[in-house]
Amino acid sequence: MAAFLTSNANISSFLSTLNPTISSFAAAQLTALLPSTVQLQDYACTEKQRPSVAHNYFEPETDLPVIDLASLRSINGSERDKSIKELVRAGKEWGFFRLVNHGLPLPLITGLENQMHKAFALPLEMKERAVSFPNAPWGYVCTARSASVHKPLWQEGITLPLDPHTRKEVVNKLWNDDKEQCKRELSAYINSVQRIARELLEALAVGIGIESEVLSKYLVSGNSSSMLRLNCYPPCPDPSSILGLGAHSDPDLLTILHQDDVGGLQIYRDDRWMGVRPQVGTFVVNIGDVLQILSNGIYTSCNHRVMLNRERPRKSIAFFVVPQPALTVSPLPQLVDTDHPQLYKTFIYSDYVASYRSHKLDGKSNIEKFRLQN
Numbered sequence: 001m002a003a004f005l006t007s008n009a010n011i012s013s014f015l016s017t018l019n020p021t022i023s024s025f026a027a028a029q030l031t032a033l034l035p036s037t038v039q040l041q042d043y044a045c046t047e048k049q050r051p052s053v054a055h056n057y058f059e060p061e062t063d064l065p066v067i068d069l070a071s072l073r074s075i076n077g078s079e080r081d082k083s084i085k086e087l088v089r090a091g092k093e094w095g096f097f098r099l100v101n102h103g104l105p106l107p108l109i110t111g112l113e114n115q116m117h118k119a120f121a122l123p124l125e126m127k128e129r130a131v132s133f134p135n136a137p138w139g140y141v142c143t144a145r146s147a148s149v150h151k152p153l154w155q156e157g158i159t160l161p162l163d164p165h166t167r168k169e170v171v172n173k174l175w176n177d178d179k180e181q182c183k184r185e186l187s188a189y190i191n192s193v194q195r196i197a198r199e200l201l202e203a204l205a206v207g208i209g210i211e212s213e214v215l216s217k218y219l220v221s222g223n224s225s226s227m228l229r230l231n232c233y234p235p236c237p238d239p240s241s242i243l244g245l246g247a248h249s250d251p252d253l254l255t256i257l258h259q260d261d262v263g264g265l266q267i268y269r270d271d272r273w274m275g276v277r278p279q280v281g282t283f284v285v286n287i288g289d290v291l292q293i294l295s296n297g298i299y300t301s302c303n304h305r306v307m308l309n310r311e312r313p314r315k316s317i318a319f320f321v322v323p324q325p326a327l328t329v330s331p332l333p334q335l336v337d338t339d340h341p342q343l344y345k346t347f348i349y350s351d352y353v354a355s356y357r358s359h360k361l362d363g364k365s366n367i368e369k370f371r372l373q374n
């Protein structure tokens, strides 16, 4: 079916004949994404990774553990302790949880989604103009077009730093009439989500008996390369063989994600893929590889992926807590003793990222390369 799709024009007309509900906007988006020489089959994933659970299938009885941030913030000691225990358990047993009562107003989230809609709808040339930060990830990238061993992926994204000055430069290039509003919305969102990340990392530290700032220090300027990533997954003509984002665990400490109502995020658990039901206004939080390593394996990162669909673009907003590249990462000495031998090597964080980037996305394979053979 896909063999004749050798040009963008072909793909566009193929899309509209295949399914009239795919809007011309979505088709144009997709056309803009693909290099002229691409074959649709180039995007197909391996048999092993082939999507088996539809983007909108959710197991009726199962959902992620729920963590209530209001309880974690409670001044009532026993309520807070109970909530920390639940958080620690979710971090150990799932590596994923849903965060409710986080206090971030819904209009702030939907406002940012509207800004994303405007930016992603721009012509590709305008979006690509925003990529002008040598040796830094900031700005727009059409992941579906860029050549890399991870690719091709059916996704485009805008990456924004915590530093307001650089962030403004990206916004000035990507947004037109409402730049100032966009800057305000981004700052408000980033400040709130940073605070949430700090609270979660402090509780995750206290919950395993270590000083509260040992993990949250990776949010502090000088130690941190944390970032906000706005993702868009365009509709796809063949969601049964193409993934939006292949199976991976995140190479960070913590990811705080908001997904829209489309559905598509799946986690690998108990030998199966499980859909994460969209619940607009709640966050989905996951433990990353670096937290697994710092905690000497107490917390565990979780393999996840993104499924596509034929009709609707999907948007997500991810905040990643990332160490500064030159920092040394090692299991925390407080967590290593004769009963708990060091499980992972000591390394410079940029080496972890380089290794991650030089291999195909393949579940949790990168962290295994940093395991000590005891």
Ligand SMILES: O=C(O)CCC(=O)C(=O)O
Binding pocket: 229, 231, 245, 250, 257, 259, 264, 265, 304, 305, 306, 315, 316, 318
């Ligand atoms: O878009 C999503 O739902 C997940 C994105 C993700 O896993 C990532 O960016 O690492």
Ligand SMILES: [Fe+2]
Binding pocket: 248, 249, 250, 255, 304
């Ligand atoms: Fe991820």
